Amino acid sequence: MRTQKILDGIWNFAFSEMEPDLGKIRFADVLSVPGCFDVAAPYFGRRGYGVYRRSVESGGLVKLAIDGIGISGKVFWDGREIGELKYAYMPEEFIFDAGKKGSHEIAVMTCNLHNKIFYPFYDFYGYGGIFGSVTLEELPELFIRRVRISTTDYRTGSVRLRIEASEKCDREILLRFDDGNPVAGMLKQGCLDAEFRVPDFRLWTPGTPNIHLLRLTLGNDEIVEEFGIREVRTDGAKLLLNGEELRLMGYNRHESHPYFGAASPLSLMTADLQFIRAQGCNFIRGSHYPQRRSFLKLCDHLGMLVWEETLGWDVKPPDLLSGEFLDQQLDQARKLTRASFNHPCIIIRGFLNETESQMPEVRPIIKALYDAIRAEDELCLITFASNKYEKDCCTDLVDIIAMNPYPGWCDADWDTVSGIQNIRPRFQRLVDSLPSDKPYMISETGGSAVYGFHDPFRARWSEEYQAKLLATAASVALNDPRYCGLAVWQFCDAKSYINGYVGGRPRGFNDKGVCDEYRRPKMAWAALRECIVKSEYLKHNGGVPVLEETDLK
Numbered sequence: 001m002r003t004q005k006i007l008d009g010i011w012n013f014a015f016s017e018m019e020p021d022l023g024k025i026r027f028a029d030v031l032s033v034p035g036c037f038d039v040a041a042p043y044f045g046r047r048g049y050g051v052y053r054r055s056v057e058s059g060g061l062v063k064l065a066i067d068g069i070g071i072s073g074k075v076f077w078d079g080r081e082i083g084e085l086k087y088a089y090m091p092e093e094f095i096f097d098a099g100k101k102g103s104h105e106i107a108v109m110t111c112n113l114h115n116k117i118f119y120p121f122y123d124f125y126g127y128g129g130i131f132g133s134v135t136l137e138e139l140p141e142l143f144i145r146r147v148r149i150s151t152t153d154y155r156t157g158s159v160r161l162r163i164e165a166s167e168k169c170d171r172e173i174l175l176r177f178d179d180g181n182p183v184a185g186m187l188k189q190g191c192l193d194a195e196f197r198v199p200d201f202r203l204w205t206p207g208t209p210n211i212h213l214l215r216l217t218l219g220n221d222e223i224v225e226e227f228g229i230r231e232v233r234t235d236g237a238k239l240l241l242n243g244e245e246l247r248l249m250g251y252n253r254h255e256s257h258p259y260f261g262a263a264s265p266l267s268l269m270t271a272d273l274q275f276i277r278a279q280g281c282n283f284i285r286g287s288h289y290p291q292r293r294s295f296l297k298l299c300d301h302l303g304m305l306v307w308e309e310t311l312g313w314d315v316k317p318p319d320l321l322s323g324e325f326l327d328q329q330l331d332q333a334r335k336l337t338r339a340s341f342n343h344p345c346i347i348i349r350g351f352l353n354e355t356e357s358q359m360p361e362v363r364p365i366i367k368a369l370y371d372a373i374r375a376e377d378e379l380c381l382i383t384f385a386s387n388k389y390e391k392d393c394c395t396d397l398v399d400i401i402a403m404n405p406y407p408g409w410c411d412a413d414w415d416t417v418s419g420i421q422n423i424r425p426r427f428q429r430l431v432d433s434l435p436s437d438k439p440y441m442i443s444e445t446g447g448s449a450v451y452g453f454h455d456p457f458r459a460r461w462s463e464e465y466q467a468k469l470l471a472t473a474a475s476v477a478l479n480d481p482r483y484c485g486l487a488v489w490q491f492c493d494a495k496s497y498i499n500g501y502v503g504g505r506p507r508g509f510n511d512k513g514v515c516d517e518y519r520r521p522k523m524a525w526a527a528l529r530e531c532i533v534k535s536e537y538l539k540h541n542g543g544v545p546v547l548e549e550t551d552l553k
């Protein structure tokens with residue numbers, strides 16, 4: 001087996017408002033990795049360059065993996081730049097010659113200044129730092145570069161394996177599923193593309209998230225990859241998991257916490273997902289960026305279905321229509337598909353949240369992004385979340401139609417006390433106007449509530465108003481077969497911009513969380529649970545058990 005060094009821990013740290021010269025930095029401080037430097041004193045809220053450094057014993061050919069940074073960065077080995085981290089949140093890997101065995105210095109220069117990938121107007125905070133684990137593997141000269149595992153027939157447990165070695169060699173490779181006997185395969189020109197039947201296979205579903213292991217041995221290299229056997233596809237307006245109707249219910253979730261920023265520890269992610277699952281939910285939309293490897297692994301093991309997407313939020317022309325913007329979106333789409341290919345939890349890949357999909361000029365962009373993901377993964381479902389509703393001219397280009405309607409909140413007139421009566425008719429008009437030959441889901445809906453603010457007349461921003469709004473929306477979407485899913489906006493309040501935002505961001509937070517930023521449930525939590533327990537969705541949720549209320553106490 002390859003040995004993997006986990007480099008998480010205490011690193012030297014230096015902050016500078018201007019881009020520093022690495023050779024001249026005085027590392028006067030220390031911070032933790034993973035961690036966001038701008039969540040606590042003395043760097044709270046500051047924007048600039050946060051440089052992390054530590055020493056590591058290693059050498060020879062190595063693979064360095066970083067599970068997400070913010071907002072951008074560069075990686076250095078003994079002062080030499082070995083790679084760029086262009087995209088916030090994106091897991092990245094670098095293979096390079098680390099020199100002679102011995103002590104070396106690794107530095108990660110992060111920068112939390114906004115740029116033309118993460119614009120300052122995005123409705124979520126742009127944290128700085130190293131969000132996920134940093135790991136280093138020493139590689140033999142001939143190594144397994146990549147393995148893709150996809151289910152070709154869930155009824156027989158057949159999988160397609162595509163293996164790439166580091167050299168174009170013709171060599172034997174040993175494959176072993178779980179504790180079974182090793183089977184020999186042949187690499188031709190460094191590649192193998194073949195179908196295998198997994199012995200004693202068990203299907204992956206949200207209720208039974210069975211994980212299989214594939215051990216690959218090539219010369220001195222050996223890796224173990226996890227995978228699940230499951231098929232997700234559409235049939236007319238239905239979504240199918242292993243041939244059975246699947247409906248989705250869950251939340252949009254930001255990586256956000258007052259003390260951790262976007263570097264949530266695994267224990268926090270686990271607590272979030274367990275809580276969401278206990279409500280009977282089976283789905284997370286990882287809004288609005290690529291998801292950490294550790295998060296996806298957790299979802300694989302917990303049986304949580306995931307939509308992940310490129311970073312890009314309401315970018316408008318002229319930037320949207322510039323070739324440069326499309327190139328970076330395509331690059332992100334390919335990278336995220338490659339990074340998460342083997343995770344059974346991923347069912348949907350997306351891009352460009354709330355883009356200008358009413359403009360004919362945007363069609364080629366959507367088509368190009370769809371094709372880029374499809375070229376990497378022939379099976380996943382592909383879409384984007386639209387807020388152009390009846391005016392959207394791109395619904396024919398995707399596999400699932402996904403819309404973000406906000407009746408009851410964003411449709412307020414100056415003199416309306418409540419907009420709740422608008423929800424049912426608005427949902428109905430929208431669903432009637434959409435093509436009925438494809439599955440349709442609500443990828444966002446919601447309203448704000450300030451935790452602890454109560455009002456007997458259900459004033460806007462009260463917990464009562466939000467609870468009523470979400471219960472009304474959920475009772476429609478969870479009981480009408482025309483909806484294959486509902487992702488509530490959002491799981492918990494998430495930091496946005498301190499100086500406010502046109503839609504109203506009191507406290508500097510997007511307050512549409514069903515929990516506050518410390519995960520304390522608002523009234524909407526129980527209201528949604530009640531809807532879920534009574535809904536049609538429960539018959540099609542892939543077997544997720546809803547905990548009794550007594551188990552939640």
Ligand code: ADA
Nearest residue numbers: 123353354404444503510512
């Ligand atoms: C949009 C957007 C979300 C959030 C939401 C809101 O739908 O996709 O990121 O900003 O609006 O709270 O207004």
